[in-house]
Amino acid sequence: LEVELKYGADRLGKRQDPAMQKFRENRLGAFIHWGLYAIPGGEWNNKTYHGAAEWLKAWAKVPTMDWLELMKQWNPQQFDAKKWAKMAKEMGVKYVKITTKHHEGFCLWPSKYTEYTVANTPYKKDILGELVKAYNAVGIDVHFYFSVLDWSHPDWRSSIKTQEDSIAFQRFLTFTDNQLKELATRYPTVKDFWFDGTWDASIKQNGWWTAHVERMLKEMLPGVTINSRLRADDYGKRHFDSNGHLMGDYESAYERRLPDPVKDLHVTKWDWEACMTIPENQWGYHKDWSLSYVKNPTEVLARIVHAVSMGGNMVVNFGPQPDGDFRPEEKKIADFIGKWMKKNSECIYGCDYAGWEKQDWGYYTRKSNQVYMVVFNPPYSGQLTVKTPKGITITTAKTLTGEQTQVTETTRNEYNVSLPKNMPQEPFVIKLEVKDAQKTQDKYR
Numbered sequence: 020l021e022v023e024l025k026y027g028a029d030r031l032g033k034r035q036d037p038a039m040q041k042f043r044e045n046r047l048g049a050f051i052h053w054g055l056y057a058i059p060g061g062e063w064n065n066k067t068y069h070g071a072a073e074w075l076k077a078w079a080k081v082p083t084m085d086w087l088e089l090m091k092q093w094n095p096q097q098f099d100a101k102k103w104a105k106m107a108k109e110m111g112v113k114y115v116k117i118t119t120k121h122h123e124g125f126c127l128w129p130s131k132y133t134e135y136t137v138a139n140t141p142y143k144k145d146i147l148g149e150l151v152k153a154y155n156a157v158g159i160d161v162h163f164y165f166s167v168l169d170w171s172h173p174d175w176r177s178s179i180k181t182q183e184d185s186i187a188f189q190r191f192l193t194f195t196d197n198q199l200k201e202l203a204t205r206y207p208t209v210k211d212f213w214f215d216g217t218w219d220a221s222i223k224q225n226g227w228w229t230a231h232v233e234r235m236l237k238e239m240l241p242g243v244t245i246n247s248r249l250r251a252d253d254y255g256k257r258h259f260d261s262n263g264h265l266m267g268d269y270e271s272a273y274e275r276r277l278p279d280p281v282k283d284l285h286v287t288k289w290d291w292e293a294c295m296t297i298p299e300n301q302w303g304y305h306k307d308w309s310l311s312y313v314k315n316p317t318e319v320l321a322r323i324v325h326a327v328s329m330g331g332n333m334v335v336n337f338g339p340q341p342d343g344d345f346r347p348e349e350k351k352i353a354d355f356i357g358k359w360m361k362k363n364s365e366c367i368y369g370c371d372y373a374g375w376e377k378q379d380w381g382y383y384t385r386k387s388n389q390v391y392m393v394v395f396n397p398p399y400s401g402q403l404t405v406k407t408p409k410g411i412t413i414t415t416a417k418t419l420t421g422e423q424t425q426v427t428e429t430t431r432n433e434y435n436v437s438l439p440k441n442m443p444q445e446p447f448v449i450k451l452e453v454k455d456a457q458k459t460q461d462k463y464r
């Protein structure tokens with residue numbers, strides 16, 4: 020029995036309109052976390068903080084006025100939007116999510132609703148506008164990250180305890196509405212809003228407002244997608260409403276973690292997008308990446324394929340330097356992924372969950388009746404175990420370079436696919452042609 024909701028899910032099931040199909044088929048995106056936090060890079064008063072660099076203001080307990088003094092140093096002389104767009108294009112990402120405003124409240128666009136923007140820095144220019152133009156010019160969609168939580172705004176409240184809180188917070192919600200309308204008006208080619216900073220009681224108590232924001236943006240920008248993290252329902256339930264229905268257009272809870280390919284198969288029922296950092300937990304630029312484990316390029320690639328194999332998108336994070344260039348480790352990751360995608364992107368773009376049982380050698384992805392085996396762990400046996408769903412048989416198997424591989428039926432609904440003779444020294448793809456074989460006689464009876 021379902022409860023009556025005014026601010027629950029606006030729609031049941033996956034969106035199937037062209038804009039959402041594009042969002043889904045894009046599959047691989049990049050995150051850009053860039054703001055004043057890049058300047059101190061995790062260090063304050065000669066002390067290095069190990070926490071996320073974009074949260075340094077919180078870790079070092081920096082008063083807002085002192086933090087915003089950093090605006091005087093914002094002057095990224097190496098910033099070149101066209102170079103950023105070229106790097107993203109060569110990496111093979113189909114979209115880029117940009118922090119328009121992070122929790123610190125500094126805006127990468129010249130907002131007229133606050134003084135804390137690029138317009139009031141030595142750099143002056145509209146960074147967000149330049150990036151939207153440059154990414155769109157090379158066919159890359161732009162998504163906006165927007166933090167509702169705003170440490171710079173006097174009317175922000177994490178909880179509503181008094182009438183004064185309530186009045187201040189209503190002013191804050193109006194301020195936020197104004198900024199969102201400003202973003203949608205100034206940059207109408209934006210394809211998605213990814214909301215963050217919505218975990219506090221003040222937002223959970225104002226589920227109506229989160230529903231209003233989703234409806235307002237969809238009215239202003241037909242087709243725009245909205246993440247589930249924005250949404251709270253009439254009872255403060257987040258992401259999934261009190262009837263268990265996903266709010267927004269895709270689940271955005273997988274941040275620095277992924278659903279388990281065996282235990283969490285329920286995620287294949289809805290759209291979802293994961294995002295990940297290259298170090299353990301640095302979204303904004305941190306001077307010292309030796310403080311945590313830094314994933315190697317193949318580990319980043321495995322997470323991308325893992326997400327797609329379960330019907331999700333993956334967004335890989337970059338935290339640009341204060342000078343507007345990227346650190347060498349990030350350039351290397353982008354280059355590796357790009358080179359791999361040039362050869363293998365057929366198993367990523369437009370692909371989805373195959374519905375086959377996960378095997379140790381890697382991941383399956385599927386596009387119509389083509390099933391891709393993305394091999395990360397080739398077995399010493401030389402044989403890749405493939406268990407097909409009932410009634411599905413494999414007709415051919417070959418690498419993306421066209422090399423045939425041996426397919427041997429070993430028992431009912433089970434095959435051995437042999438490793439290709441000249442196996443690449445990096446994760447590789449075997450493409451299976453499959454067919455429905457409900458009618459064939461069962462020779463294992």
Ligand SMILES: C[C@@H]1N[C@@H](c2cn(-c3ccccc3)nn2)[C@H](O)[C@@H]1O
Binds near residue numbers: 074
């Ligand atoms: C996408 C990522 N989300 C932001 C975040 C949110 N949180 C967080 C963690 C625990 C409780 C509440 C909020 N930690 N990081 C990060 O700063 C980054 O923007």
